[in-house]
Amino acid sequence: MIDALRGAAIVWMTMFHFCFDLNHAGFIRQNFYADPFWTWQRTAIVSLFLFCAGMGQSAAVAQEQSWARFWRRWSQVAACALLVTLGSLWMFPQSFIYFGVLHGMALMLLLLRWVAPWARRNLPIVIGIGVLLIASKFLAQQSIFPAAATELLNQRGLNWLGLISRKPNTEDYVPLVPWLGLVLWGFAAGTWLEQHRPDVLNIRLNRGFTPLTVLGRWSLSYYMLHQPVLITGVMLASWLAR
Numbered sequence: 001m002i003d004a005l006r007g008a009a010i011v012w013m014t015m016f017h018f019c020f021d022l023n024h025a026g027f028i029r030q031n032f033y034a035d036p037f038w039t040w041q042r043t044a045i046v047s048l049f050l051f052c053a054g055m056g057q058s059a060a061v062a063q064e065q066s067w068a069r070f071w072r073r074w075s076q077v078a079a080c081a082l083l084v085t086l087g088s089l090w091m092f093p094q095s096f097i098y099f100g101v102l103h104g105m106a107l108m109l110l111l112l113r114w115v116a117p118w119a120r121r122n123l124p125i126v127i128g129i130g131v132l133l134i135a136s137k138f139l140a141q142q143s144i145f146p147a148a149a150t151e152l153l154n155q156r157g158l159n160w161l162g163l164i165s166r167k168p169n170t171e172d173y174v175p176l177v178p179w180l181g182l183v184l185w186g187f188a189a190g191t192w193l194e195q196h197r198p199d200v201l202n203i204r205l206n207r208g209f210t211p212l213t214v215l216g217r218w219s220l221s222y223y224m225l226h227q228p229v230l231i232t233g234v235m236l237a238s239w240l241a242r
Contacts, residue, residue, distance in 0.1 A: 014230070076220060081103040095171050108180050133178050
């Protein structure tokens, strides 16, 4: 079920990125940075991805996944995050990605893994922390900190925390606040289901969901490959249209 949910997020993400690439090539004219139709879609896609990441960690902990296996997967995520930074630096030198979804996920999964044994025993507190993290985003935007502190938190060295009053100039930005809250909620939901309704997690899906589950299991590989493929296709179409 978790794989299928992640696969659904991947399909949605692909459609979103395809439209973004069409806009970048000039085939359509949309404001992906301000139009709520697009900004809210991005929020929903990232939310679903991170919620699934939290659920995935709950399943891994329940199955007593070894630290060696965790570190192997974590190193793959971290390496891909670095590749995203390098690729975006080439395409968008003025707004390259330095703390996007993979960077944020690498740090969040690391934090969650360390506190997982405690978190499994304190689900209400975990949910409450998630609420506080999400609420902190809106509080930070109200400039509740002194002006000097606000400006410091807006700098690249600290804006990965998410306690900002203005969004940085970057193509993808997934800081700890509020997104760690979604990961914690996913972990809490997965743990609760595992403890009280394991039948939900182990439900046998219809064969029609097989493509989604396959995508979900290969989500990182797909994530890294889909944009180069889409961009190449759009660039080729743009060249042919001249």
